[in-house]
Amino acid sequence: MDVGDKSWMDLRRSTDEYIHGVNDFLDKAFERASQGDEILCPCKKCFNCYWHCRNVVEDHLICHGFVHGYTKWVFHGEGFSSRNTPHPTNDDENFDRQDGIDKLLQDTFRNVVDDLRHEGVREGLSEDAKRFFKLVEEGKQELYPGCKNFSKLNFAIPLYLFKCIHKLSNVAFSDLLDLIKEAFPFAQIPKCFYKAKKVIKDLGLHYEKIHACTNDCILFWNDTAKLDKCSVCGSSRWKNVRDDLTNKVTKIPAKVLRYFPLKPRLQRIFMCSETSVAMRWHDTERPKDGNLRHPADGEAWKDFDSLHPDFASDSRNVRLGLSSDGFNPFRTMSISHSTWPVMLMNYNLSPRICMKSEYIMLSMIIPGPSSPGNDIDVYLQPLIAELKELWEVGVETYDIVTNQTFMMRAALLWTISDFPALAMLSGWSTKGKWACPTCNHSTYTQYLKHSHKMCYLGHRAFLPHDHPYRRDKKSFNGKEEHKVAPTPLSDVQVLEELLEFNNVFGKGQKKRK
Structure with missing residues (x-):
C-alpha cells in the first residue's frame, strides 16, 4: 500500500x-x-x-x-x-x-x-x-x-x-x-x-531502591551511599532477620525509599504521537476567551510566563504539580501505619485527562510505619535534584511529531495537599498561634480554656472596609472589626527569615533535645 x-x-x-x-x-x-x-x-x-x-x-x-x-x-x-x-x-x-x-x-x-x-x-x-x-x-x-x-x-x-x-x-x-x-x-x-523483571524495567515501570535511616535523618544516597551507619544518629543501615526454618540470619535494609525516575517518564510522553500532541494543548488548543477552565488561564501561570519567557517560549516544556498524603496500605484501622506516596500532575494536558489516574505519575513511595513529618524533605532529595536539573539544564528528548530532538525542561509550579500535609511540604506549622500561612505573624488567635482548643478569628479583616459584617458584633465575637488584612510574606522575606535557620532532620535527634 x-x-x-x-x-x-x-x-x-x-x-x-x-x-x-x-x-x-x-x-x-x-x-x-x-x-x-x-x-x-x-x-x-x-x-x-x-x-x-x-x-x-x-x-x-x-x-x-x-x-x-x-x-x-x-x-x-x-x-x-x-x-x-x-x-x-x-x-x-x-x-x-x-x-x-x-x-x-x-x-x-x-x-x-x-x-x-x-x-x-x-x-x-x-x-x-x-x-x-x-x-x-x-x-x-x-x-x-x-x-x-x-x-x-x-x-x-x-x-x-x-x-x-x-x-x-x-x-x-x-x-x-x-x-x-x-x-x-x-x-x-x-x-x-530476573529476566521477567527486566521486561518490566525496559517498559519504563522500574524504580530505584534508596536506603534510608530508620530515624529519617539521611538517605544513603550519593555521598553517603556506602555508609553502614547513619552519620547523624548512628543508627545501623541494616536490620537482622532470622529464618526460623534454617536459623540463618540475613541483613536487610532497615528502611527503603522507592523512587521512580522522572526524566525517562517525561521523555516517553513525547515518543507517542498522541500524547506528544496532547502536551501542547494548553497553548495550541485551549480556548483563549478569558474564561477560567485550565490553570493556564490563571494569574499564577501568566505571572510565571512573564518571569520566565525562555521557558514559556516552548509549549512542550512541562508544568508540574506535586501532591502527597498518607494512607494505611493494610486495609485495616487496627494497625497504625502511614505510607506516603508522592504524586506529580502534568498540567500541560487538557482538564479532561490531566487528573485521570493514568496520567498522574507516582514519583516515590515513602515507607512507614510512621509519617515522615518535617523530615519529608530528606526523602524528597532525589526528586528535587532531578527537578533542578530539568529546570536549569533540561534533557534531550525526541519528539515524534516533529521528528526532531529538543531540550525539554520542567518546572514545579505548586503543591496540592490538605492542611496537615501543607505543614510537612512547606515547613510552616499549621497548628498553634501562627497556624495560618497567609496571615503568618498577624494571625488572630484565641485559646478556649474549657475545650482546650485554639480558635482562629479575625477573618473579617479580609472584607471591604464598608462591609456590614465588619460592624456586626452579635454574629461574631462581640466586637467590630477594623483591622487591615495582613500582607502575605513575599519570597524575599521568607528567604531572609530562613537564611540562618538550622533545620535538624531525624526523629532520633529531636528526642535528644
Whole structure:
C-alpha cells in the first residue's frame, strides 16, 4: 500500500471524498492485511485492537473516524508485504488480556518505532529508543511456532503480574518458570525471575531502591551511599532477620525509599504521537476567551510566563504539580501505619485527562510505619535534584511529531495537599498561634480554656472596609472589626527569615533535645 495523499482523513466524515477514501483504504487493507474476512479496526473506539468484517469497520470509520495520528497504516499493510498478527480465539479471557498488552505496546512503543523505521533514523537513537525497538521486535515473536494467543513479550508481562497478584516469592516464581520451561522447551519463556523483571524495567515501570535511616535523618544516597551507619544518629543501615526454618540470619535494609525516575517518564510522553500532541494543548488548543477552565488561564501561570519567557517560549516544556498524603496500605484501622506516596500532575494536558489516574505519575513511595513529618524533605532529595536539573539544564528528548530532538525542561509550579500535609511540604506549622500561612505573624488567635482548643478569628479583616459584617458584633465575637488584612510574606522575606535557620532532620535527634 502506498502512502499517497491522506488529507481526506481530516475532512468531515459525511463528505463523498472521505467516504471514497475509506473504501479505498478498506480495499487495500483487505488485500494486504486481512485474517480471513476481518481486519483490525483503526477507529477511535477500537484503536487497532479488535478484528471486524468490512461492513463493521466501514461503519466505525464513518461514525467515529480514524484514531488520532494513525497516518502510517502499519497495521494494514503499509510498508510491509505481509503481517503475522494474532487473531482472536474463542478464549475471551486470553484475548482480552492480549488486547490490553497490545494496546500498551501500541500507545507507548509501536508508533515511535514504526515512524523511526520509515524515516530511516534508527542510527543515532538514544538507548531508550533502541531498547523500545528491541521490545517491539520481541513483541512480534511468537511464544512458540504457530502460537496465536501470545507473543514473547505479551506472555512475560501477565506472567509477572501473576506473581505480584498471588504474592509468589522470587524463588517460587523462578521454580514455576523452570517447570513451564521443562513442559514447553520450544517456547520463549523467561529463564528466571530476573529476566521477567527486566521486561518490566525496559517498559519504563522500574524504580530505584534508596536506603534510608530508620530515624529519617539521611538517605544513603550519593555521598553517603556506602555508609553502614547513619552519620547523624548512628543508627545501623541494616536490620537482622532470622529464618526460623534454617536459623540463618540475613541483613536487610532497615528502611527503603522507592523512587521512580522522572526524566525517562517525561521523555516517553513525547515518543507517542498522541500524547506528544496532547502536551501542547494548553497553548495550541485551549480556548483563549478569558474564561477560567485550565490553570493556564490563571494569574499564577501568566505571572510565571512573564518571569520566565525562555521557558514559556516552548509549549512542550512541562508544568508540574506535586501532591502527597498518607494512607494505611493494610486495609485495616487496627494497625497504625502511614505510607506516603508522592504524586506529580502534568498540567500541560487538557482538564479532561490531566487528573485521570493514568496520567498522574507516582514519583516515590515513602515507607512507614510512621509519617515522615518535617523530615519529608530528606526523602524528597532525589526528586528535587532531578527537578533542578530539568529546570536549569533540561534533557534531550525526541519528539515524534516533529521528528526532531529538543531540550525539554520542567518546572514545579505548586503543591496540592490538605492542611496537615501543607505543614510537612512547606515547613510552616499549621497548628498553634501562627497556624495560618497567609496571615503568618498577624494571625488572630484565641485559646478556649474549657475545650482546650485554639480558635482562629479575625477573618473579617479580609472584607471591604464598608462591609456590614465588619460592624456586626452579635454574629461574631462581640466586637467590630477594623483591622487591615495582613500582607502575605513575599519570597524575599521568607528567604531572609530562613537564611540562618538550622533545620535538624531525624526523629532520633529531636528526642535528644
